[in-house]
Amino acid sequence: MKIRSILGALVITALPFTSVWAENMTPEDIKKLVDEAVTKRLQEHERREGATERREGGVGQTTVEPGIGALPEVGRERRTESQPALSFGSSGSGRLVYAKPFVSSPKAIVGGYFDIQYRSHRKGVLEGYGNGTTNGFDQQRFVPFIYADITEHVKFASELEIEHGIRGAGENEISLEFAHIDYLVNEPVNIRAGIVLIPIGKFNLLHDSPLNDLTDRPLVSQFVIPSTMSETGAGFYGTFYPGRTSKLDYELYVTTGPCGHGPDGAPRINEESGTKNSRQRKCADSADGLDINNGKAISGRVAFSPMLGVEVAGSSYYGNQSPSSYNPLSITAIDWTLQKGPFEIIGEAAWAYSRGNSRAIPGNTLGNTPGSLLTGINTFNPLAAPPQRMHGFYLQGNYHFMPAFLAKLSPKRFGEGSTFTAVIRYDLVNLNRDNRGENQGELEQISFGLNYRPVEDAVFKISYQYLPKSFNPNSGQRIHDGALVISAATYF
Numbered sequence: 001m002k003i004r005s006i007l008g009a010l011v012i013t014a015l016p017f018t019s020v021w022a023e024n025m026t027p028e029d030i031k032k033l034v035d036e037a038v039t040k041r042l043q044e045h046e047r048r049e050g051a052t053e054r055r056e057g058g059v060g061q062t063t064v065e066p067g068i069g070a071l072p073e074v075g076r077e078r079r080t081e082s083q084p085a086l087s088f089g090s091s092g093s094g095r096l097v098y099a100k101p102f103v104s105s106p107k108a109i110v111g112g113y114f115d116i117q118y119r120s121h122r123k124g125v126l127e128g129y130g131n132g133t134t135n136g137f138d139q140q141r142f143v144p145f146i147y148a149d150i151t152e153h154v155k156f157a158s159e160l161e162i163e164h165g166i167r168g169a170g171e172n173e174i175s176l177e178f179a180h181i182d183y184l185v186n187e188p189v190n191i192r193a194g195i196v197l198i199p200i201g202k203f204n205l206l207h208d209s210p211l212n213d214l215t216d217r218p219l220v221s222q223f224v225i226p227s228t229m230s231e232t233g234a235g236f237y238g239t240f241y242p243g244r245t246s247k248l249d250y251e252l253y254v255t256t257g258p259c260g261h262g263p264d265g266a267p268r269i270n271e272e273s274g275t276k277n278s279r280q281r282k283c284a285d286s287a288d289g290l291d292i293n294n295g296k297a298i299s300g301r302v303a304f305s306p307m308l309g310v311e312v313a314g315s316s317y318y319g320n321q322s323p324s325s326y327n328p329l330s331i332t333a334i335d336w337t338l339q340k341g342p343f344e345i346i347g348e349a350a351w352a353y354s355r356g357n358s359r360a361i362p363g364n365t366l367g368n369t370p371g372s373l374l375t376g377i378n379t380f381n382p383l384a385a386p387p388q389r390m391h392g393f394y395l396q397g398n399y400h401f402m403p404a405f406l407a408k409l410s411p412k413r414f415g416e417g418s419t420f421t422a423v424i425r426y427d428l429v430n431l432n433r434d435n436r437g438e439n440q441g442e443l444e445q446i447s448f449g450l451n452y453r454p455v456e457d458a459v460f461k462i463s464y465q466y467l468p469k470s471f472n473p474n475s476g477q478r479i480h481d482g483a484l485v486i487s488a489a490t491y492f
Helices: 004-015 027-055 094-098 222-226 404-410
Strands: 109-121 136-151 155-163 173-184 191-195 229-240 247-258 298-307 312-322 326-341 345-354 389-401 419-430 440-455 458-471 478-491
Touching: 222 345, 222 389, 222 419, 222 478, 229 298
Parallel strands: none
Antiparallel strands: 109 136, 109 478, 136 155, 155 173, 173 191, 191 229, 229 247, 247 298, 298 312, 312 326, 326 345, 345 389, 389 419, 419 440, 440 458, 458 478
16 A cells, blocks of 8 residues: 555646646546556556566475476476586485486477287297297287487487287297487598497388287397397498489498307207297397497398389398307398389399308317317207308388278278388298208298278288298197287387
């Protein structure tokens, strides 16, 4: 009331000097004019006082440490340039755990993908369905993805793969599929360091279940090229544009080497699992994830696209796999993609050479003379030697379509963005080209499939697999097999 009285007196004092006073005004008009002016001045005064109070912290307002924020408000207030960064000079106790820069300035994106499948085998082979299991459900993969823009030039990405999540501890797999930091210099040259996906073939780089039109990965990408191979290292990647419509992509890394032999000289590469067990995360003899011989591997891929829809690429991997001698593992691959309208032809071929894999190596404890031929080790044929050479390929054709009657029947479910895909794929691998006798490692598979995508990021699949050449992983007996496979996968 005191402030209002003072403001009223000031307004009345100023009235004689305005043009309004020259008018013939009644006392009621003057009173109304004074009240409006006082109210306006009072509102302006309150606004100024409130702004000052907010700048100064306000009455009774708690002062918080820079960059932390009040606990109920964590993540809402973003860092400013005036706020000091977290350092060892920061004060505070329990709440310092919340003082990370990403808490006060959140910038991470969490996503991933998930798939579930059902398969019914006549005799139960491949993909972990040995031990007499011929049909069952499996939550094959749950893969969380974390990405963050650190700065305009610094990026972070990671993927955690959880396989067969409902099974026992000895039957599932949890691994950091990749986790790396990128420094973007320019489009032709960028730097990457961390756990990187090895660029052998294209499928190893684009193996996500929602991306692929069949449930199972190609045999060559499971056995000849180690399935989802990733190692710790660093390197470069980039893109060039040689012509108006052409593009050249490359990746080049130096990483931890392969683990092809145990310390006792026993080969880990065999005709049952191919090169799968040469991955460091599968190497029980190097549980720390370090090189078994302090050796490194070099890998790279170059992909050329002369025009949109056409790409041909070559890739290679080379590294010493032996703990006590020089016996390198080399893998060479080519891949191709041809797209024209609704038609698509993709494929990949790979060759692997594991030098010395069939012979005892120096320092072994197997009782064999170094250099002698090893027989009957990790193989079902006692006369066969562990393989040195492997090869395989796949060829896949896709046809994308949407029946017009379905789009008319239900535009919401079969409208724009949804599509069907008919798929056929031929797979062939030979996991022991050195065995001139009955080759237990030769696998042949023909797959017919149909899938439906309500949106691009989610897919429902059904396929039938016919295996003219296969083997039972329990007995090594050559068999013919077939399987019905149904699955669903989605990004989230």
